[in-house]
Amino acid sequence: MIKNxxxxxxxxxxxxxxxxxxxxxxxxxxxxxxxxxxxxxxxxSAYGLSDNIGGFISKIWIWDWxxxxxxxxxxxxxxxIIVVIGIILFKHIIMALSAPFMSPVSEKIExxxxxxxxxxxxxxxxxxxxxxxxxxxxxxxxxxxxxxxPILLLKFIPFVNIFSTILLFMVQAYYAGFGxxxxxxxxxxxxxxSLLFVRKNRGLAIGNGIVFILCLLIPIxxxxxxxxxxxxxxxxxxxxxxxxxxx
Numbered sequence: 180m181i182k183n184x185x186x187x188x189x190x191x192x193x194x195x196x197x198x199x200x201x202x203x204x205x206x207x208x209x210x211x212x213x214x215x216x217x218x219x220x221x222x223x224s225a226y227g228l229s230d231n232i233g234g235f236i237s238k239i240w241i242w243d244w245x246x247x248x249x250x251x252x253x254x255x256x257x258x259x260i261i262v263v264i265g266i267i268l269f270k271h272i273i274m275a276l277s278a279p280f281m282s283p284v285s286e287k288i289e290x291x292x293x294x295x296x297x298x299x300x301x302x303x304x305x306x307x308x309x310x311x312x313x314x315x316x317x318x319x320x321x322x323x324x325x326x327x328x329p330i331l332l333l334k335f336i337p338f339v340n341i342f343s344t345i346l347l348f349m350v351q352a353y354y355a356g357f358g359x360x361x362x363x364x365x366x367x368x369x370x371x372x373s374l375l376f377v378r379k380n381r382g383l384a385i386g387n388g389i390v391f392i393l394c395l396l397i398p399i400x401x402x403x404x405x406x407x408x409x410x411x412x413x414x415x416x417x418x419x420x421x422x423x424x425x426x
């Protein structure tokens with residue numbers, strides 16, 4: 180799995196050049212707009228709610244001694260919860276809504292690497308691509324929340340919270356990469372087989388998602404460029420993996 184994680188990360192090195200070479204920037208105009216607007220709405224709302232969550236958690240401590248310390252910890256955890264949930268919602272919303280625009284990009288990248296003409300695989304409509312994106316990311320959103328909530332509770336346990344941070348980041352990365360990889364898988368596999376493919380190649384998803392999450396830490400620019408770079412990188416690695424699997 181480590182090898183696949185490294186492959187997923189290294190694919191980003193050639194993403195800018197591949198986008199320019201294949202003249203793909205025009206396809207990213209609407210998704211970048213979706214990404215920016217979604218980020219403003221989601222993270223703006225999250226910022227306004229962070230104090231409320233911290234205040235709610237602090238009420239659990241009913242004693243006077245250590246109240247200030249617990250309140251400080253609660254405010255930090257409240258902010259962390261909002262940030263994590265904000266990122267989860269952001270990535271699944273933009274990946275679901277951008278699916279019809281990202282599929283043609285993935286298809287052109289596949290044609291470049293394989294030499295096969297576009298539409299040589301399963302051809303789907305705009306509506307079908309949108310529905311697949313909503314279905315995949317809706318399922319991933321639910322699964323990620325079910326995993327994230329217990330991990331966040333581990334933040335209250337000293338020392339354990341260090342490892343929970345790493346685990347939380349890996350879960351975030353996995354589902355981010357999952358969504359990016361599916362833009363290629365939707366032409367080759369039906370829904371259930373796509374889930375199996377990603378499980379068998381979870382390293383590729385994690386590697387792609389690691390850079391995806393790190394991009395979001397770059398103010399404004401990261402939010403705008405995260406989809407073009409991550410989808411291009413994911414398409415390149417997924418096409419190679421599919422071809423090697425078939426051989």
